[in-house]
Amino acid sequence: MSFQPGSDTFDVLSSDQKIARLERALMRERRARLDAESIAERGLRESYLARSRLELLNRIATVANDSNDPMATLRLAAEEICLVTGWAIGHVLIRAGEVGDARLEGTDIWFAHDPDLMFPFADASNRLVAWPCASPPGRLFINPHPIWTPDIHALPGFTRSDLALRAQLRAGVAAPVLMGQELVAAIEFFATDTLAPDPELLELLVQVGTQAGRVFKRQHHARRLLESATRDPLTGLPNRTLFEARLAELFEALRNNERTSLSLIYIDLDGFKLVNDTMGHQAGDQLLVAMAGRLRDVVKKIEGHFPEAEIMLARMGGDEFTVLVSSAANVVVAELLAEKIHVRLHPVHRVNDNDLRASASVGIAHMDETYTSPEALMRDADVAMYEAKYQGKLGIGTRTVSFDATMRAEALTRLELQSALRQAIEQRVFELHYQPIVQLNERNIVGFEALLRWPQPNGDYTAPDIFIPVAEECGLIVPLGTWVLREACRTAARWSIETGGDRTFFISVNVAPNQFQQPNFIDLVRDILMETGAHPRTIAMELTESAAVINPMRTAHMLEELRTMGVRVSLDDFGTGYSSLAHLQAMPFDALKIDGSFVMNQDETNTNWTIVKAMTSMAEAMDLRVVAEGIETEFQRSRLQEIGCKFGQGWLFDRALPEADALALLTSVTTGDGVP
Amino acid sequence: MGLDCMKGIIFNVVEEVVHDRYGPDAWDAMLAATGLDGAYTSLGSYPDEELTALVGAACAMTQATAPEILRALGTGAMPRLHERYPVFFEAAPDARAFILSLNSIIHPEVRKLYSGAGCPHFHFADQDGVLTMGYNSPRKLCHLAHGFIDGLATIFGESILVEQPRCMHDGDASCQLRLTWQ
Numbered sequence A: 001m002s003f004q005p006g007s008d009t010f011d012v013l014s015s016d017q018k019i020a021r022l023e024r025a026l027m028r029e030r031r032a033r034l035d036a037e038s039i040a041e042r043g044l045r046e047s048y049l050a051r052s053r054l055e056l057l058n059r060i061a062t063v064a065n066d067s068n069d070p071m072a073t074l075r076l077a078a079e080e081i082c083l084v085t086g087w088a089i090g091h092v093l094i095r096a097g098e099v100g101d102a103r104l105e106g107t108d109i110w111f112a113h114d115p116d117l118m119f120p121f122a123d124a125s126n127r128l129v130a131w132p133c134a135s136p137p138g139r140l141f142i143n144p145h146p147i148w149t150p151d152i153h154a155l156p157g158f159t160r161s162d163l164a165l166r167a168q169l170r171a172g173v174a175a176p177v178l179m180g181q182e183l184v185a186a187i188e189f190f191a192t193d194t195l196a197p198d199p200e201l202l203e204l205l206v207q208v209g210t211q212a213g214r215v216f217k218r219q220h221h222a223r224r225l226l227e228s229a230t231r232d233p234l235t236g237l238p239n240r241t242l243f244e245a246r247l248a249e250l251f252e253a254l255r256n257n258e259r260t261s262l263s264l265i266y267i268d269l270d271g272f273k274l275v276n277d278t279m280g281h282q283a284g285d286q287l288l289v290a291m292a293g294r295l296r297d298v299v300k301k302i303e304g305h306f307p308e309a310e311i312m313l314a315r316m317g318g319d320e321f322t323v324l325v326s327s328a329a330n331v332v333v334a335e336l337l338a339e340k341i342h343v344r345l346h347p348v349h350r351v352n353d354n355d356l357r358a359s360a361s362v363g364i365a366h367m368d369e370t371y372t373s374p375e376a377l378m379r380d381a382d383v384a385m386y387e388a389k390y391q392g393k394l395g396i397g398t399r400t401v402s403f404d405a406t407m408r409a410e411a412l413t414r415l416e417l418q419s420a421l422r423q424a425i426e427q428r429v430f431e432l433h434y435q436p437i438v439q440l441n442e443r444n445i446v447g448f449e450a451l452l453r454w455p456q457p458n459g460d461y462t463a464p465d466i467f468i469p470v471a472e473e474c475g476l477i478v479p480l481g482t483w484v485l486r487e488a489c490r491t492a493a494r495w496s497i498e499t500g501g502d503r504t505f506f507i508s509v510n511v512a513p514n515q516f517q518q519p520n521f522i523d524l525v526r527d528i529l530m531e532t533g534a535h536p537r538t539i540a541m542e543l544t545e546s547a548a549v550i551n552p553m554r555t556a557h558m559l560e561e562l563r564t565m566g567v568r569v570s571l572d573d574f575g576t577g578y579s580s581l582a583h584l585q586a587m588p589f590d591a592l593k594i595d596g597s598f599v600m601n602q603d604e605t606n607t608n609w610t611i612v613k614a615m616t617s618m619a620e621a622m623d624l625r626v627v628a629e630g631i632e633t634e635f636q637r638s639r640l641q642e643i644g645c646k647f648g649q650g651w652l653f654d655r656a657l658p659e660a661d662a663l664a665l666l667t668s669v670t671t672g673d674g675v676p
Numbered sequence B: 001m002g003l004d005c006m007k008g009i010i011f012n013v014v015e016e017v018v019h020d021r022y023g024p025d026a027w028d029a030m031l032a033a034t035g036l037d038g039a040y041t042s043l044g045s046y047p048d049e050e051l052t053a054l055v056g057a058a059c060a061m062t063q064a065t066a067p068e069i070l071r072a073l074g075t076g077a078m079p080r081l082h083e084r085y086p087v088f089f090e091a092a093p094d095a096r097a098f099i100l101s102l103n104s105i106i107h108p109e110v111r112k113l114y115s116g117a118g119c120p121h122f123h124f125a126d127q128d129g130v131l132t133m134g135y136n137s138p139r140k141l142c143h144l145a146h147g148f149i150d151g152l153a154t155i156f157g158e159s160i161l162v163e164q165p166r167c168m169h170d171g172d173a174s175c176q177l178r179l180t181w182q
Helices: A015-066 A070-085 A115-126 A161-166 A199-230 A240-255 A272-279 A281-305 A330-345 A374-394 A405-426 A464-474 A477-498 A521-532 A552-565 A581-586 A608-621 A634-643 A659-668 B008-022 B026-034 B048-062 B066-084 B086-091 B095-100 B102-113 B142-156
Strands: A089-096 A103-112 A147-149 A171-179 A182-191 A261-270 A310-317 A320-327 A349-351 A354-356 A359-366 A400-402 A431-439 A445-455 A507-511 A539-544 A568-574 A591-594 A625-628 B005-007 B045-047 B123-127 B130-135 B160-166 B175-181
Touching (some): A015 A070, A015 A199, A015 B102, A070 A199, A089 A115, A103 A182, A115 A161, A171 A199, A182 A199, A199 A240, A240 A261, A240 A310, A240 A320, A240 A374, A261 A281, A261 A330, A261 A374, A272 A281, A281 A320, A281 A330, A281 A354, A320 A330, A330 A359, A354 A552, A374 A400, A374 A405, A374 A464, A405 A464, A405 A477, A431 A659, A445 A477, A445 A659, A477 A507, A477 A521, A552 A581, A591 A608, A608 A625, A608 A634, B005 B008, B005 B048, B008 B026, B008 B048, B008 B066, B026 B048, B048 B066, B066 B086, B066 B142, B086 B102, B095 B102, B095 B130, B095 B142, B130 B142, B142 B160, B142 B175
Parallel strands (some): A445 A507, A507 A539, A539 A568, A568 A591, A591 A625
Antiparallel strands (some): A147 A171, A261 A320, A261 A359, A310 A320, A349 A354, A431 A445, B005 B045, B123 B130, B130 B175
């Protein structure tokens, strides 16, 4: 630097001037020190705040990382933020309701430095419901950023202002907790002073909201996982695990003498298994989903009528559903549910161009003081359901059964019958007897209906109407039916040889619905015919209407195949089931068997003749032969003949006979012409 | 640090007050009398005994008692503190609000600036307009607090009667300052 002040410039200064100069220099030094201190203090304060906020965020993040409970994280946040910032109270709000109904609801999660002073305000906050609106916290729905209010008393629409005033609260801040874009909770703080917005605190609240949002997200995923463990993935209904857990809870609550009572409904879809077996699992699944939807509708409707009732619908697996009813009016609610379930399931459901119909067997068990475990209640509802199914097979009852103690004994009897049946099938103790089918005019025998007989060691026979429903229920009907078919074919083959082939006859075999629905039924028939050497013309099959309508298109197709083979098919028990003309027209039956109940015990006074006449005319119009069953008197025979019915069977002609007697009869009398 | 050390800001403010009240030479004389070097910065901390020694020197120079000196220092410090930290004074609408915010705002703020500062905790009882402050710091600086309140009243343009029904210097377990607004 070339500039130098002249040396004489300073020499002229007096000592006073020097002192003054020194004082000025001192003042400058002093100001510099104060500035330096102030700069350092600002830095210290900032680093203190940054550190304490970082520590706070760290504590919250640590809890958030370890927790699946977002409320615990928010509880900690409310406390920590109050402690670090000195704000008087922190309170957590939780989102409730879906879009259109969304709101923030207060919780009992709050922290205050002075809980006694804050209690009335905290209590009001707990009961707060904030709808989306212009003022906080409802405004968070509209604008999901923290909202700072320097003085809440200057805020119109602040609903808790009276209590806030009493708690001496002034400034407020409300911050959102977001899961993605969705507001899932909020946290609000109030201070006892009016305060200008603090950008750092606002930023901190955003970060706390993000941390808590992560926990909500994790909880959401955890719930989804749990849900998949407790929900049936196909129907979305609670599964067995969840159902049994809730049942156990309610059962326990009831044992602790709480007021409401319990009913358990067991629902089994009849015919579902056949759909699965014949149309594939995909169709079965579609049917299940549709039926589950209908059951859900029923439950929803009943819930609307009985708001106090807790109703839980669950899928146990397969085609089994259960409903848990917890209500003061449990018996009424459960029975109404059962009634509505039958109604709602009745309409046909269309799967892959097939009209499918699922009916249900419903069993109900009502809780009473004799029950000591939830399992017992479940078992009894199951027993009642089986009773309903059994009655359904017999064609009696309303397909809903409420459990009573005698049922357990009956169920046990049926269980014993099942095991005896199984043994009888293994040991081939069954017999086929043959009841003649005759021409009504000449009484000439045209064929026989093969009827299954189960001889007992004491020489008696167990009646088919006792063991057939049990066999159907437990699936034994399929092997049993196959045995009947094979046995009848052997007999037919033998008889053809015995009669030298110059005696036309047929043996009619009953085919059970389950048997008919076996995917390989047609192949089985073909194999048995080959194996036994029976001529297809000597074999007829009787199929009930209920079996035929389960899947009408498939039935029509199978009937066609049987006819192509040469086997005839009759529609059995006509008049007792759906009697649907539409179905009948689409299915190529050869004959129609009028159920015995229309004929037995009828005399000239009875109006049933009109019905029989109508059925006969209809069959004639459709080119079907008619066989009347259950003919007991000569009057009935002649009446039926007058009506136009050409064939019949019944005690008037003969009972079902052992094979040798039937053959003797066949060879001894004149051949009938025309075969039904 | 802790209780055995006092924050440099106290010494700075005391120097300023002494300068204001007793003239430019007084502080230097006090330092000379006590043998202290007197280089205090608000960022540092200094032994409590240094303040005690300075108060003692002031007593000797002015013939006043230590309580009188401390009270005078407190009164005089308040405008200086106001000057340095105006934000705390602006947030409070009146002296009562300021005093009541000592525990919740002022002292936490002090701790933000000076980590480890041993700020006293006051117990407040507000009854019929009379505010009672309980104080039991082992430093026994109740007279300084008294002076602070006087200075505060001046800043807020209020008149506060401060009585001291109990004092640790009289053998009580804690001091009590009773404030009546007039």
